[in-house]
Amino acid sequence: MIGAGQLARMSVAPAAALGVNLLLLANNAQESGAQITNHVVGDYKDLETVRAFSRKCDVITFEHELIPLSIVKALEADGVVVRPSSASFIFSQDKAAMRERLSNFPSPKNAVVTKAEEVREFPVIAKAISGGYDGRGVWKINSQTELAAVLKEVGKVLIEELIDFDYEIAVMVARSPHGQATTWAPTQTIQRDGICVMTITPAPQLSNDLSEKAQRLALDIANEIGVIGVMAVEIFVKGQELFINELAMRPHNSGHWTIEGSLTSQFEQHLRAVLDLPLGNPQMTAPIAVMGNILGGDKEDMYRPYLHLMARTPELKFHHYKKEVRPGRKIGHVNLLGDNLLELTQEVQHALDYMSGEIDE
């Protein structure tokens, strides 16, 4: 696995259970995943480093989109099995290519723009073609002046129609080389300042019809671009309409609830898919699963709030990434399962406020 962050860390448990020898390519030994399992330290932007790493592996996969596509292609030319392949992976790296490829799927109107004059109606959304995440590389643009300022910085942007959506969902989908594919129940993602803070599964406001339509859409996209492994399809919901927002071809924050909330977690399913093993059953283990992202606050030491929450809510499942605490940084998440939506969201919100220091001890 190229990358050794928290997604790699959370892949260790299913790899151990499935009997898969997981090896990470880490930037350094202190990374979240590298702290706990076998890894090689090296630069994923260096072809010879990645080549040497790939010689130790039967299959190469990713936990982030940052590896240059040229390296993925070079590995493929060497005969290395890379999943997802460069032919799919490009659509999670290049937002313009994704929009073009999925032009027959429901999408916001969009165009690639290099000059501010090309856009006449505002507001619009401008996105960096590649590299953005957690609200970075995405701007709401109200005028040609604002657009010109962004273009001066990044040269070229993807301009998208601003969808006045009711809410956002994500559908996690997994697809194997055989074309076997599964989806999990659609997840509502709740953002604050462009960062996902909570997810609720199944998305509570989504009708059964729209839920099926969203899952069908994710399966169709997976098939269309031939992705192998797990993919997140982020979708805006407006009335009865769905609009594709983003794709991520790896386990994704929107699927963290699956660790306890599904018979097969996204991390297990990703390993099954990229290793061409039959996929597991993605059925939920409880009626509702609520996930909350723990964001770093001002305090480095979270031991006391941690003890408090463990004692208060013995069914709360913690997932610590052991990353250095920085304000606003995702340093862990909690999952809670049950059948009472209000209670679950309140309890998770309490945990998040407590961990980030917004409730005084």
Next chain:
Amino acid sequence: MIGAGQLARMSVAPAAALGVNLLLLANNAQESGAQITNHVVGDYKDLETVRAFSRKCDVITFEHELIPLSIVKALEADGVVVRPSSASFIFSQDKAAMRERLSNFPSPKNAVVTKAEEVREFPVIAKAISGGYDGRGVWKINSQTELAAVLKEVGKVLIEELIDFDYEIAVMVARSPHGQATTWAPTQTIQRDGICVMTITPAPQLSNDLSEKAQRLALDIANEIGVIGVMAVEIFVKGQELFINELAMRPHNSGHWTIEGSLTSQFEQHLRAVLDLPLGNPQMTAPIAVMGNILGGDKEDMYRPYLHLMARTPELKFHHYKKEVRPGRKIGHVNLLGDNLLELTQEVQHALDYMSGEIDE
């Protein structure tokens, strides 16, 4: 953690989630747990080795009972926090001491014997005072001649009344330094040739009254001997009577179903307990959990049956230990959750037969 077998391997997932830095003392780097996580290679029978290891740790715990008690005591004298402590741990190492200490709890009649003439009524059970497991170190004895032969080999045995039990159960219990304690639903353990092949939770023939009585018994024993961590209490059930069979002070095969079958697995609870964190909720995640031990068969390569089973039963959860395959050796287990006892046991039995090669492909 002293030891790096499959119990250590299965502790990696909850350690990662809880943010606990788990370090193993392994016999060699090929051991099940050492394959996948941080470890030191060294001999747990050598005091200086264990001392050096303990200087890297805040708390020492065990995944087996083989470490000499003198070493545990020496660590304690050094001021190392060892959980469970030597004062408890002795009762999982020394069966005679356990019987004596628990003489006020329901037990088979028993006596320590060095001469065959001391026993007049047969059949009886003879047990090695320490070191036995999976049927090793336990003999059914029909005559003084047979007993004499065993005594010639081992010098001293614990003789126990042969209980003509209806079935066997195990109650897993966890206890923290604060004295907080939890039990899981009692598990029926099904043995073949002295080796556990399947467990069913909750024990299907156990009445609610007896289930409560068995859990109460486990809590009382945990309190009596002051155990810290997870303990298995193996119990014979005969009519409305319970008889303590064995204790194990660590995560145990009888608790493997908890990985998916409980909100808090025995591995997570053990870590919480020995680190003095509040205990998790041990509630079941489904009405019934069936666990089957995969025993090594004649074939080394289990890849094809593995693929078949994954495809046949997408909800079957595999736990591979990555140990060398030897006939009769526990090399993994499967868990299956649901509400239909017959279907679950049949499906698990099919999986076991298939993996051990008893069903031809």
